[in-house]
């Protein structure tokens with residue numbers, strides 16, 4: 158016999174078979190028994206909690222020829238046709254695909270005609286929050302003057318997206334997540350009925366993974382059974398629930414290990430599209446970090462995900478403990494933000510960017526696991542040394558002269574373009590900086606969301622009439638932005654729109670910025686000391702305060718940390 162999906166075989170056909178929604182099913186049953194049903198219902202709640210099942214049972218019960226205490230008989234002609242989806246008077250509409258005004262107008266026109274076969278015509282509109290504004294208006298008109306013998310059942314996972322005018326014209330029922338123990342006992346019933354042998358730990362694993370949805374629980378059980386030759390084992394249950402979550406999580410985490418921000422952001426997007434909750438994702442990342450820390454410290458037997466031990470072993474060397482702790486901090490902060498925010502995607506993207514860019518302090522001072530990263534850092538250090546040598550031996554006049562703009566610089570894009578920075582510093586004022594800082598949040602708003610997340614780790618640190626210096630929290634992130642000409646062009650365009658000036662944007666890494674700034678101040682202090690008589694100095698103060706005033710003029714007094722060597 159061909160195998161049929163469990164959730165189809167066990168879709169409840171009467172109210173008493175619905176799991177975990179006793180108050181709702183009892184109320185509906187009484188309404189049917191006493192012939193006091195409403196003309197419009199709203200069923201709200203998470204997916205897989207029985208909204209559509211209850212809507213179908215209700216539609217059948219109010220039309221059943223021999224109802225028993227409000228339950229459909231499932232034997233009369235009407236019940237049988239309804240169970241086989243052949244009853245023309247029960248009309249199911251998926252608003253996710255039929256969200257046009259026309260469809261709802263169509264309902265208004267057709268609803269005027271009497272039911273053909275049953276006593277009531279019942280419209281079940283699934284995912285009703287997806288209707289367009291125009292369709293809502295049309296629906297509202299129908300609900301305001303409901304045709305006789307027509308019942309509307311609206312179902313949604315997101316009632317907060319419905320207009321209050323619609324909600325107030327319906328009788329609302331809130332479906333709750335089904336408890337773990339209720340899911341377990343239903344699974345036991347189903348498996349016994351199907352003569353499937355099962356391990357009770359397997360059922361528990363499935364009940365946890367289903368996150369309160371009965372339909373998900375049955376689907377997962379189905380998959381696990383198909384793995385195990387009509388037997389539900391713990392290993393298979395772990396494997397199946399793992400394939401739902403662990404594979405995606407591990408792929409995502411490998412990108413974090415490799416500092417591959419772009420790929421990690423794409424995987425994050427896939428995870429969110431597949432319907433995983435943000436809370437669940439952040440919990441899983443923290444558990445994974447914890448397990449990696451345990452493996453690294455030689456306590457593999459204590460990991461919470463024993464089935465992932467091979468993957469954990471493979472991955473442990475990609476991280477230092479220090480970096481794992483930092484990632485846990487970042488993810489915990491994100492969890493706090495998620496609780497009070499609608500901007501869930503942005504917070505998760507920022508979390509991803511930060512986790513990718515997070516480098517432990519040990520990485521920069523000791524030989525590390527990733528040879529690629531190590532060689533990047535060494536070459537960067539070498540380039541900086543060379544540049545510093547060049548700057549030291551170059552005549553002062555050459556440095557102060559206008560120089561090549563950053564966009565013409567391609568070969569050594571990873572190095573801070575110090576000449577460009579100095580050019581800006583030559584004309585920098587704190588007023589210019591304050592102006593740029595004021596418009597910075599607006600600049601961020603003008604970017605696409607992914608770029609916003611990337612730029613979240615940036616801040617302007619110096620500004621003049623010809624350009625701004627932007628610092629980035631993480632060195633690798635600075636590198637990425639420096640190489641992203643498209644992003645730099647977009648930023649430059651937006652900056653131009655907001656300031657009406659043609660400003661260059663020069664990125665620096667936050668870790669390098671204090672040294673660059675100090676170097677500039679020292680050089681210009683020397684310059685001032687030697688050429689004081691002949692040059693018209695912007696800051697003509699007493700010698701000992703010269704550097705401080707210069708710095709104040711450039712960056713504002715709150716940013717000064719000058720140490721005399």
Ligand SMILES: [Zn+2]
Pocket residue numbers: 221222223224229230231232233234235236237
């Ligand atoms: Zn019946």
